[in-house]
Amino acid sequence: MSPFDKVVATTLPVVPKPLVRRFAGPYIAGETLDDQIRVIESLNREGFMVVSGILGEFVSRQEESEEAVADYKKALDAIAAQKLDSNIQVKPTHLGLKLDKEFCYQNIRTILEHAKTYENFVRMDMEDSPTIDDTLELYLRLHEEFDNFGCVIQARMRRSLDDVRRLVNVGANVRLCKGVYLEPREHAYTDRHIIQENYTMLLDELLSAGCYVGIATHDELLVWEAYRLIDRLELEPHQYEFQMLHGVERELRTIVRDAGHRLRVAVPYGPSWYPYSIRRLRNNPEITGYVLKSIFK
Ligand SMILES: Cc1cc2nc3c(=O)[nH]c(=O)nc-3n(C[C@H](O)[C@H](O)[C@H](O)COP(=O)(O)OP(=O)(O)OC[C@H]3O[C@@H](n4cnc5c(N)ncnc54)[C@H](O)[C@@H]3O)c2cc1C
Missing domain, CATH: 3.20.20.220 (TIM Barrel)
Incomplete structure (x- = not known):
């Protein structure tokens, strides 16, 4: 794990929920079946x-x-x-x-x-x-x-x-x-x-x-x-x-x-987006790099 990835993994629990939602946004359809x-x-x-x-x-x-x-x-x-x-x-x-x-x-x-x-x-x-x-x-x-x-x-x-x-x-x-x-x-x-x-x-x-x-x-x-x-x-x-x-x-x-x-295209949805996103980012902080890159794009 690179030093950047380690920082990401340890600071995740204090990242505000709206910011995590922004990270997760492009990857999930929403919270409901209608979404x-x-x-x-x-x-x-x-x-x-x-x-x-x-x-x-x-x-x-x-x-x-x-x-x-x-x-x-x-x-x-x-x-x-x-x-x-x-x-x-x-x-x-x-x-x-x-x-x-x-x-x-x-x-x-x-x-x-x-x-x-x-x-x-x-x-x-x-x-x-x-x-x-x-x-x-x-x-x-x-x-x-x-x-x-x-x-x-x-x-x-x-x-x-x-x-x-x-x-x-x-x-x-x-x-x-x-x-x-x-x-x-x-x-x-x-x-x-x-x-x-x-x-x-x-x-x-x-x-x-x-x-x-x-x-x-x-x-x-x-x-x-x-x-x-x-x-x-x-x-x-x-x-x-x-x-x-x-x-x-x-x-x-x-x-x-x-x-x-x-x-x-694989599309996930559901109300459990927050624990899911945190776990995914913690499991593989490399994903954070991808997410940041696509947000700046
Ligand atoms: C339909 C589907 C189902 C999957 N199911 C499983 C599963 O059941 N179990 C499992 O362990 N893994 C699963 N994965 C995840 C997979 O194992 C890889 O972690 C993921 O696809 C990244 O690998 P890659 O082959 O795209 O190559 P990478 O080299 O990781 O990615 C190539 C490029 O794609 C972009 N990219 C890749 N992932 C992301 C991302 N999350 N956000 C933004 N950009 C990204 C980046 O630009 C990157 O440079 C699934 C992936 C897909 C597409």
Whole structure:
């Protein structure tokens, strides 16, 4: 962690809430489902698909997870009623992974069943390294029953090639990202170039095996590597999609769309924006640099 990052991490608790809201502003749709629907409509009009997520993670009470399940069902209802092009993403620790694995399994199952009635799709995010084994176990178990379910692999993690090979064996639908959590060197690559090389290698494994991949990155070198693989494997646009975060690299996402690729924008919403933003900035103070840069732009 650089000295600047350390200062950011230690001063975060005293940063006034309105300032954090300003930092979080470009990345979230708002606090309510209505805010979310407006953003989905606007992105769909621009030719982008969306993945909707409700903010929340590492909950300490089962009621919070139950509330999240009910909110996800309402979101799926609204997306279907308004014929919007959006699927959803869930975080295992929002749905109780740290409280009780079986409880979390049932919660995700309920959401998957509801999504299935609308022929919609659910992606389960990957969180920090202590949750990876349980998350993959949940994924593999539910994947046997549901084909509208996807998971995430983080190119930063040293274990990811083994995980990808397990997922290839079951024909999983995988989002590939670098990984937002700063992990100890023992478990994760810390060199930017190695992470890029690993991302490209994992993407090659997945696409060559015929897996549907959500290519989640704003790193133009990786977008270029993906183009190269898509061309080499002669893939059709329906065999993969690019994915980017709301409020990040709007120019690049337009370039990718205009080159004829499908692109999905990840848009989170919900009242828990404050603890979420603080945790995200503290987990990875590098993000603060990005945010400051985009505010000054
Ligand atoms: C759709 C989607 C879903 C994701 N899901 C997960 C997940 O489940 N688990 C997980 O660990 N991680 C997830 N991530 C985050 C991901 O792991 C990376 O942390 C993030 O995408 C930054 O990596 P990058 O590949 O864009 O490369 P970087 O090199 O980090 O970024 C490239 C450029 O993009 C811009 N940029 C990137 N991030 C930001 C930002 N937050 N604010 C402003 N500008 C930015 C900067 O200009 C930067 O130079 C997801 C990312 C996306 C796009």
